[in-house]
Amino acid sequence: MMNEKYHLSLLPITAKKTLLFKETTILFLVKGDMMVQAEGQEHAVMDGHLLIFNPNDTLKITKIFRDDCVLIQLQLDSLFFSSLYPRFFTTNFELFPKQLESGKREAIYNLRKYVAELALSHYSAETTKDLRISMNLHQIILLLIQFFQKESSYYNYHFYNEKIIEIIEYIGQNYQHPLALEQVASTFFMSPSALSKLFKAETGYYFSHYLTNLRVRQSLKDLLHSRLNIDEISLNNGFSNSKTYRIHFKKLFGESPSIYRQHYFKTDDPTVIHQPKETASLESDNRDILATLYYYAHLPQDETTDIERVETHKKLAIHTQNVRDQINAEVIIHINTLEDLLNADTQTEILVAKKAIDIRYIGIQNLFLESPESYTVYKEESLSIFSPFAKFDMVLEFLEKNQLGIYYQLSLTDYETISYFYKTDRQYFLRHIEKKKGTDFFKNWKIDCQFNHHELLNCIRAFSEIYETIQQINPVIQIGAELPLFYPNYDISDPILKDRYLKQVIPKCDFLSFQSEPNYTYEKNEIIIPNVENFNEFVFKESQNIKKRLASWQISLPLYLSQWNTLTGQSRATNGSFFRGALVLQEVLKLDLVVAGYGFWLNTDQFETSQEIKPIKFDGLEIFHNYLCKRPAFHVLALASRLKGKVVALGDEFMLTKHYNNYQLLLWNVNYFPPHLSLEETFLESQSVTFRIEIPEIENNFYQVKQIDFNRYNGAIFYAYGDFNSNEPLDYESHEYLAEVSRPKMKVFDLEVNNGFDFYCILDTNAVLLLELTAIKFLPKRQNDK
Template identity: 25%
Template sequence: MPLKSLAEYQVTAMQKYHVVNTGYQGITLLYVLKGSVNVTCNEYCQTLQKNDILLINRDTPYQLDSLQANIVLNLEIADAYCVRYYKNYFFSRYILGEMETPDIKKHYVDNIRRLLANIMISYLKESQQSLLEINHSLSHLLLILVSFFREPTSKIDHKALTYSDKIKNAIRFIEDNYNKQISLQQVAQHEYISISYLSRLFKKEVGIGFIEYLNNIKFERATHDLIHTKSPIYRIAEKHGFFDVKQFTKMFKLQYQTTPKKYRIEYQSNQADIIFTPVNHYRKEPQQTESPVAVAELLPLLVNIINTQDLISNEYSSYDEQLIDLTQSTIDDTIPSTPYIIFVGELQELLKENVKQQIALLKETTHINYVEVSHLISGNTILPEFITDEPTPTHSPYYNSDIAIAFLHKHNIALFVRIYHKSFKMFNDIYMNKIIKFLQNYVNHYGLDYVQRWQFIYYIDESEFNPKTAHEFFNSFVQIRQAIQSCIPQCKVGLYCPIINHEGEVESYGAKDLLQQADFLGYASTPDPLSEETSQTVTPDNRVMCLQRKAQKLRTFLKRNDINVPLYLMKWNTFTGNTRHTNGSYFRGALIFQTLLALFQYVNGIGIVLNTEMQQEENKPNHIDTSRIALFYLFNTKRPIFYVLKFLDKLKGRIIARSADYLITENPYGYQMILTNVSVFNPHISIQAHLIQSFQQQRLVSLMGIKPGNYQIKKYTFDQQNGAVYRQYLYFSTKFGYDQEIIEYINRNTVPELAVHDENIKDKWEVLTKLDINAIHFYELKRVE
């Protein structure tokens, strides 16, 4: 195959017994595939064992010695290649070796191993696309070195910096035209400089003269054809720019101390067993001892590297360093926790198998305190009573509710009942009697201790509230509260009504008297919708803080008026909008997590809808109520808030450090750390992939002051790629429905990624991680004695 000029790179695999290298104008990578080899240079002296890798910086003399059989893969990448794609190449040195590489970067070293194996295999394949494959791997490898193994240096090689465009262009011209009868004068004319100046500059920068460099290229290409093709020698001489076969043979003998014919016989007869090592055109080396490696022995080693080393990512970028000194932290907070109230609609929804499965899943994952139901008395759950001639009636109006309450009792979940003002006003005495009978029935079944945990909330709809008739609501609420507490004295009866405005203030006449009668207060808080008029990017703090600010103002108002009651946030969402992107495919995991953390210090209960089906508004069957957030999508697939609640429930111990983008706890078993990347933009106008990628973050987090010891470290990654339900549905774009196989596959893949490894920590732990938009990375560091 037509090889790239060795002025740019070369790759070999040899047995190394004694090799002296006086310095290479570029980066050298040594990768030991078998055995071991001793490396000596002015920076270090060390032994490389099997699978070890070492980088030697430019112009660094080194020596390799070994008494045992080995295989060393050697890749040299010239300055000219590096600086072409990375202009600041000469301002840095590159540190890559088993002794120098931190644990957090070991997987990038694994990437380099795989890339080196890929380059060697591409070289051996000799296919038409091999050159493209090699260049792709080289670029990928350099990107890793520049991103993670670069160390700025104050010693600038001014000679390297002056590796001029003139010489780079001259080399490129020679490579493109080497097989023609070109002269130094032609090259000089091409660059618009004098012959004498080009000659001096070429020798100074490249290290050899123009003629020697030109002949080396011709010989490198010609010897390749001698070994790997059956072309007649005279054809090879013509192809690569020699006058005739006689001149080719004479010059070849001077270069290799043998004729082209003998060279071909010696090497081509063993073509399947050896790798030809081209001459290096950058330096003249002393006598050294090395020998070719059998391809049959080399290939299995390379294939094994590729099969066992997974390429982590094709994207590399700079990272932000974040140092957290736990010894200097003054935080010692308890982990926030608040009851969750799960809305399911009417009580009879608990008769559905999928609803029961979802409730059971939640109970296993987090602490569900209440299941909220509506239309308990006015709905269809309680069956009508009728006259019977049976001495003891076998029919019970509570047949359906018995099944539902038995399920809740089994899972130790209390009932949370909505009583709508409109329904109570319409039936008044009948309504109160039904409520009392209902409660008495279940006190008899399950005892007072369980039923008195139930709570009731009196709902006044925004559309029916009139500040001028506030006394009417006051009287109705007092009646229903007295009726319930006459049967169950310890039962809590709260109030949800629109007298609490969007700013958390209560301005209606008589409202304070009404609030003072409530055992708790329920309210709604939803940020304003994001529309096309909203700016493209939105400050994350504003979206989280708007919910926190309302809760804070409401607390202040209640305290100012001597009203000391719990606050329940019944209806909320992070934001809403007019497109499916806003409440659908736009992943919001970290945004939800930070919102709940901010709310926990102000509210005593948080309402959440069980599934998307229940977000359907009662009077608008084709409209989804986006003022509330749901836990499940279709077929029991979990929406992001499900795993947010799971992570919050997993937090143990005490908080010892926190900021806007991390939370660290300590417990008897070790430590926990949550990293978040809260990102908010308007997906209605900004769903483009390039914008989403611009919100991604890469961080090097260093924890100082960790207790030394052996740790098992778990990492949960929850982002658009790992756990996002809508992405999984997009993979199965079909208008003909989802069968059981598709549903099971989606459910299996809608989970955060889990990785586990062991690590010995002394006093500092470092982790390099890339956080996608609104990603959550949860680390558990469990100390192992």
Template identity: 20%
Template structure:
């Protein structure tokens, strides 16, 4: 199919109530509410769309507009006919913004609005703008809304053959085609083609061909003045009576009536009433959705963006928090340090976590082994102490029993690394040690207590281990997938023999540098008799990473973690629906010598990623708890770019306060969108969390570790646009309220900004450290507000990376 102008690449239809929609594979079809609202039903799911919300329709599904008020359109982007010949595979898209307003959905909504403004102008002077916005929307859909399936090679071949058949039908539907003809053409049997086609596409071969022909008829009736009989013949129908019946059955209207309603002459100077209504609706949209004729993202500096929302104080839903489940404590031997125990106590007092993740628990540093006449005697005294510290501070152990080493990665090389064990043991020997260890724990801490723990088995990554200097290199067979699966089977059975309720899983899989290998291994693993109770993953958003980690760059995609979780976890749950999926490690960098780790950027980064990923229903564990774990001989300064939320000397860093803000939120969610999170607690108490996340990777692919130069690297982070938030809360009880505001910014809650001019001489005394520990806190203000009507307006200006928590409590 050829397209003579950019306007042929897209089509917009105004929708009506009770309309049935059956998407076709070659187009990306999106329902978009310009103004008003619409309820869209697909099978048992109903999507209630409000103004500026959308839903992407999936092929093989049938949708019905069951309620409609205002202006609602169906936008159809030509896709397969434009891109298939280059990509040679079919893509499917899905997504919606119903009750979900992350920055991804909001950005697509803005793009669709801009597209409609240009589309309805039908101005030939906008041809280049239409091309630009068309490819811009397609690129955005491909990046964030294309369904990703990590299929096995056999399944890919299986689907590839059907995709070839679909492509053939799309290009030849206008002539007579039969199932037997196509089967012969592709050298497959008719029964096989019929069965596999329906399995892949969701509808039969005949139904797909009929739908494709009817869509061709619809377009020709709308855009040409040909006789209806000619239109039918041109689209593959040989019998007019049969065609008329099929058309009416599909669309609820005769072809002639459809043409009377929808055909508009090309040279019509008058825009129909519906189009005028649509244009009026577009004008009424919120100011922050205004279209730009030249569709380019402007990289403005120090301009002010404004976000305004209106919410009901009594309209809420319950939600599950994902930020207080697990925290990475660190390498087991380091936990025995006295000052670290104090830091754990401090953390659990103000920002308590349910589980503390520890590795190296069975390393040579932790187990005392003595030869006896009747075998080896194992002393778990050090391990007991680590577990006692966790339990004393009301934290459940999340113990990695694998051979994960301790390593500290710097700007240009691995600063420190220590081998897990220098002893060569067989899989069965490890199984006996683990069984004895779990039995010891049950005897010491009780069966009920141990049954609530997690036991993890780390899977060695060849890429990671090859980059570590100073670590004893493992035999290749120990790194391989077969060894790991055999190893896990032995460990799993050893643990379950002692405590069957314990959760056993693993294996710290990378979803960045090892994504493809990870998917292939999990596919095999979940088909075995011994399956994991949970899977753990690490995500560090790196666009580039060499074999020594000396050249790593933060991804320019600010939704990197969100996309990795969404695309992979959906597929893993399809393989085994009851497997628990856990993000065991995430951060924006692998380096423990990056000044950005000490900046206020990490506060907004942490909040943004926890909130954005709540919908995935997964525990997430931030990397890392304390800078003590990344302390080494090169760490002379008070702050040295460690990934902890608390410094080596116990000074709370900005991500620590971010956790405090998150923990202050209520359990009832009123509103969520990019930068705004509003909750409530019982007793007329509201919490408004505002955060101005500004991604650091977009304009300069920022984090080349060895190019970073300490404190001066954080200065450019603040040269961004400010952002104004206005939150209008209706349905408030009249009376007096106490409003408490806490804010993390350059002046308050950012230790690196306080020390930037003083700390270069490295000479800071203990009393000075104590002073900073007590004064480097978020700014807090208190005021009383009087709500005379039922409306409370909160308007705040935030500079880049700032985070503000506003707590509004009714005064009885």
């Protein structure tokens, strides 16, 4: 059945049949299995598969396996297509079954959905059928443009110049009349050279070529649907004579207008279908076919993605080179005191994190809050048969067994105010550890002295006292100092205090540390709205600035980022909905270039207990929530820890590693925006991106591909909680379920890489994706491969 925008038909299928297409065509095998040949390659086509062809493409059906095959053909009118997409005349499309495993699965499923919906509407008697068909056609064309172009020019242009749209519309309305570049330029108050340059830049080809191609395409209406002769057709469509028309027609379609018209209506070769006048029709009472179309039009929601809302498209052409070694920063997981390690749940969380993440240190804020009763008894009774710190002996065993060091953040302000006995008890505890475990046990201990920049002089005195004490207990313990340097100057303003710090503190240090919290910097500006882009990689930039300051002081000690955060929000709702996976990952992947290690909190409870000021304004970077629910920071570190081998390509949105014959490609979509917008779903959807990835240097192989998608719907506990609308507290079963489902999505498929890796994927706002390519079968090397 024909209308001015498309042609829909049911094709008869027989073996050894050849199809020749005159328009952009989608074939939809609704039912059946067959083998086809196109572009010199053979493809197995099964139920639900789609194929796309361009004008003058051919398809040969080589074998059918069932007699009840049903093949629907949807031809898109070139004139209608070009009216929506000016680049149509220089664009080719492609879709074969193999592309299901090239990252286009969701796009293919959506395309199939809209083709099925269009077919159902086409054969229905509903009063709204024309509206539904129009909606489906626009969605189909949008998907073709976004995901199935052979050429990559689309990715170089995201928005057309408004002026060029007006010009194209003007040409479309006046192509039948004599049109010259000078005349059109004058109409739009431009010089001919300016119009020519703009037209080429925005459409991809010259004004005269566009006009000629448009006239030839428009002539098809008269050629195929009227009895006008060739001379009349050429004059009706803006050509000065039929000779010029014939020349340009043959350039575009490969044959003369007369031969093209003959082939459209008849053919002497019974194996070739050019464009049949009559094809099989789909009767409304054929319930089998209609039921199948209905199935494809109404797939379960979790099998399709609403990808039409993706507004940004990027092409990543990745070329390999030896960039750098893999991430090697030491990860610190903070708890409050050593006593917390007596808790079985805390130990379980640490072991789970240890398995997924290369944890080196357990960070503590205090050794213990109160001296244990066993120590009091020991002092009073002097009974050496009892261990004075018996309950901590199990903690020491846990640390030693799992090769975990201690990163002790000792507040110098607190140290100044505590009693002599408090200090003595803790000193004795350290001596107890040495007797219990030996000197080597302390090689993995760091004491990071925390300076209060408002009481810098007192802190310098306290630091000296602690340093002398630790030297007497065991000089193997490393001593560090927190740097009193802050945004934006990263310097000590008082020259006397600065001199004392540099002379009395730095020479005694084995390492230095700092903390970074961009939210306070963001919040300080109350009058002028801060530029959020300034907070892109804020922590990494702050680390670089501190390193520069240290270099100016000729200091080269290891630097630890003990605690840090990304930009977030001030309310629990904002914190939860502001998914920050890519923000954390981007910082992590760069921080190890400037710091020796960085810290995270073990869980929400530990973090909130540690904060002196309540209510807590900003979420920290915690590994767990409750009931072993993994927070985004856990998944970020776990993904980063999976990377092996050499980094062979690194960009603002990707990292590629190679380990023997295997590859890992990590992608992320970083979006910095005012945190309150995280509650606006429409805005969040607008931040998603479609990536087309090309890596020509990936070796020719068959690979098993593991794809891990980490985004706000797969890996963020806040969004999983959205399915639980009860105001009452959830029971353990519900929390256990949430802990299980709030995890990144994984799928595995086989992929042949021949002459380079080409892949599509969609990343939601601040989402992360990991592709792991494991070689399973080797292909012959290309001639240009060494």
